[in-house]
Amino acid sequence: MERLLYGTKNMIGGEFELNSLPNIPNNGLNKLTKGKLGTWTTNGRSALHLILQKLKSQGINHIHLPAFLCQSILQPVIALDLEYSFYPVTPDLEALPDPPHNSAVLLIHYFGFINNAAAALRKNSGKNYQLIEDGSHVLLNENFFHESEKQYYFFSTRKHGPTALGGWCNLDLDLDDPEKDIEVYTWKSLAAKIFKGMYLSKKDGEIDLATENFYLELFRESEELLDSEIHPTKPPQIIVNIINNIHWDDVSRKRRTNWQTLHELIGDKVESFSDHLPNEVVPLGYVIRLKNRDPVKEKLAGHRIYAPIHWPMPEEVDIKKFPDSKMMTDSLLTLPIDQRYGPDDMIYIADALKDAL
């Protein structure tokens, strides 16, 4: 472990940085939506809000949710005053819903993989329940959009690239323009990304905590605004441009290559969520299960590798009723393999992990 411990400002993980604002249109919007009819909006939760609002207007007041989910998904559910219940998700992340009559069922595809429950749920969507598929982790998976159009789809783009915002749903809507505060916070968040990009690209080696705290505070402020209320309006034009200009095929290729490199390095040393990468999968991260997850996460942070937890459980989920969710929230760790990184970074992560185990 030579490249490191507190000595260098190189870091792996955390919010995406930007080195410039991409300005060559690259058909990125269509690449993600596969040309399907739909509407771009502020973020993933706003896209879900739009779907739930439509279902509510049709008399659907109950949503059946996976007991393994991200807190932000509850935001539109609560804002629309919907009833909700949770269903179990197995340690292999298979959904086991039991849809109440006339409900909406949310299916999350986790970490790049299409949920094993998808086929059966899609078949019966539109009868007793309406299926809503969350593609935030699988938007680059070739199998995400299914041919049958009986279900609703939405996704958030910001887990896969430096977009700051961006969400989409398969409803044909004409939304209002974004409010001023969303425009302002979008630019703050983009400024923070550029700031981080400039900081990391200066190869003077020294860690400058004041600079790091400055951009982290800007990121925190923009998150706070998004967490405070739902904004189901059009996204700011700059966000649309960024999404459109990203080379999503390159993103997919790099993520898959990094995953495979890391798997070769640590696949026999840790329990990974999947032991191979099917052709269509573009992974969100390299997900591992660890009994001593928290100390390992901390030791990795000591090497400036920031591995997120998916997810701290929202308090609305009764973890006594869902022991598998509790086990996952206590043991899963997502190692970064995104497009910012290459083989040397994977070697660095593997060495640091072996050190930390």
Ligand SMILES: Cc1ncc(COP(=O)(O)O)c(C=O)c1O
């Ligand atoms: C699976 C999943 N769905 C939806 C969301 C919400 O996306 P956004 O933050 O763009 O609202 C997230 C956010 O982390 C997520 O992980």
